[in-house]
Amino acid sequence: MxxxxxxxxxxxxxxxxxxxxxxxxxxxxxxxxxxxxxxxxxxxxxLVYGKAAAVNLDPIEKKPLFHFLPGTAIFSIGTVGCNFGCDFCQNWDLSQASKMVQQKVKDPKEKILQLGKLVEYGQDLPPEKIVEYCEKNSIPSIAYTYNEPVIFFEYIYDTAKLAHKKGIKNVFVSNGYESKEAWQAIHPYLDAINIDLKSFYEKFYQKTCKAHLEPILESIKRAYEMKIWLEVTTLLIPKENDSDEELRSIAEFLAGISKGIPWHVTAFHPEYKMNNKPATPLDSLQRAYQIGKTAGLKYIYTGNVFDLEHQSTYCPKCQQLLIGRDWHAITESNIVNGKCSQCGTKIEGVWD
Ligand code: SF4
Structure with a gap:
């Protein structure tokens, strides 16, 4: 602590x-x-400073980030706890654990004791050890992921600062609920972020995530203005957030900021309090893909399904295949110095 x-x-x-x-x-x-x-x-x-509850070496495509150092591994850490309470959370056993203690244990002393025990879960992983491992193994970036990173801000801040000194990049996989104070403090050390835009309706955020929409829209604009590499993900849940109207609103909002923001539309699988819902059909993801194209977005990707065609990157000008993907593996790369190798169009992203 x-x-x-x-x-x-x-x-x-x-x-x-x-x-x-x-x-x-x-x-x-x-x-x-x-x-x-x-x-x-x-x-x-x-409470969770230096206590990583989940640690993995992931392909960066799994975050998902498709336009940021493609084909590299990223050291990924998360802790217990989360500031959202999404009914469809895939990591609910970690993200909601501390909240359950807070709600169920009434005696204040016992509560502190139980929280203390809970955060002992996981491994001791101080910032120095993370950076040392990445340096020794030539891992170019660190992701703060699995649960919302900003809740363990001080742990991230110390790690990210140290990482930058060694030339290692920092990535957030975030629900977009950072405060303006957190943005101000972290932005010099943050290189890329994937923000979940789970819906375009306040009532969805209130009911399903126990949060509000507006701060997330603000974070998306702020990340772009701060020149942090930005990709956005929307998990499509059948009959919850997958209407044409809602998808169009999301796509037009993103295109209004920049048509070069990659948009990942990913499949929901029944989980946690939504385990009675069907999985997202491929048709819905491809419908979202077309809606994104109509809104003018250049890079849209389907995720969590077998759909190689819509998971590859194409040149927005000449349509050449730029990066071929088979799930998280890169099968082909035709970007040279950040440009399409065929027509020379600049492709948005961080490629080196
Ligand atoms: S304001 Fe602070 S304490 Fe409250 S949920 Fe957010 S990070 Fe946690």
């Missing part, structure tokens, strides 16, 4: 956490919504 940097002290030993757009006001002995930021005697502590 380490004292947090993103918070303000309030009256009566209360604190206001400024890491995410919930801006929780937290009483002594309690955590915020995410369950991992604890008010102890009027100071805010990050």
């Amino acid at each position: 380490k004292q947090a940097t993103l918070y303000e002290k309030l009256k009566d030993n209360r604190v206001k956490c400024t890491a995410c757009a919930h801006y929780c006001q937290i009483m002594p002995g309690r955590t915020g919504i995410c369950g991992v930021r604890l008010n102890k005697d009027g100071a805010l502590y990050l």
Whole structure:
């Protein structure tokens, strides 16, 4: 556990956490919504500092990032806890664990004890060890992923700063709920981000994710303005967020910022509180693909399904195949110095 940097002290030993757009006001002995930021005697502590609950070496395509160092491995870490409560979460056993303790255990002392035990889950992985491993094994980037990264902000910040000193890049896989204070602090060290835009309707975010839409739209605009490489993902859930109208709204919003933002439309599989829903049919993903094209987006990708044609990158001008993909493997590459090898069109992304 380490004292947090993103918070303000309030009256009566209360604190206001400024890491995410919930801006929780937290009483002594309690955590915020995410369950991992604890008010102890009027100071805010990050319970999961240096405690990685999930650690993997992934292909960067799995994040998904298709226009950022394609074909490389990315060191990926996550902790317990999350600031959202999505009914369809695929990592709910980790993301919702601390919240369950917060809700179920009533006695404040017992609560702190249980939270302490919970965050002991996982391995000790201080920032220095992560960076040392990446340097030794020539891993070019680190992803803060699996749960919402901004809730373990101080752990990320120290790792990301150290990583940059060694020429290693930093990536967020995020629900887009970063506060403006978090953006200000992290942006010099953040190289790429994939933001989930789960819906274009406030009522979906409130009911299904226990959050709000507006901060996410703000984060998408902010990441683009800050020149952090940005890709966006929408998980299509049948009859929940897959109408033509909603998909068109998302695609037009992205195209209004930049037609070069890659948009991943991925398949839902029954999970957590939505395990009675059917999986997303391929037709819906391809319909979203066409809607994205009509809105003017240059790069759209279907995901979590077998659909090689719609998972490859094509030149928006001459239509040459630029990057062929077979799931997470690169089968062909025709981008030279960031340009199409056939017609010389500049292709948006970070290629070296
Ligand atoms: S990170 Fe967000 S959810 Fe967690 S305590 Fe801070 S404001 Fe609340």
